[in-house]
Amino acid sequence: MLRFAQHKLTAMGDEPEYLICLQCETPTYQFEYHNGKLAQVVCNTCGADDVSDFVTEAELEEQP
Numbered sequence: 001m002l003r004f005a006q007h008k009l010t011a012m013g014d015e016p017e018y019l020i021c022l023q024c025e026t027p028t029y030q031f032e033y034h035n036g037k038l039a040q041v042v043c044n045t046c047g048a049d050d051v052s053d054f055v056t057e058a059e060l061e062e063q064p
């Protein structure tokens, strides 16, 4: 009786490993994602905590 385990994969695979602060261009690992969107982040280097001041590595590469 073969049966595949029904693992429910969470849809949290889109979270980046780190975010980059646009103010000082320092990576930060202190952030929280909720429902696939950045909810909270803080930069320990310059103190920025506005989510619009942070981008993912992929987003940074898309910047002009």
Ligand SMILES: [Zn+2]
Binding pocket: 021, 022, 023, 024, 025, 026, 043, 044, 045, 046, 047, 048
């Ligand atoms: Zn910063």
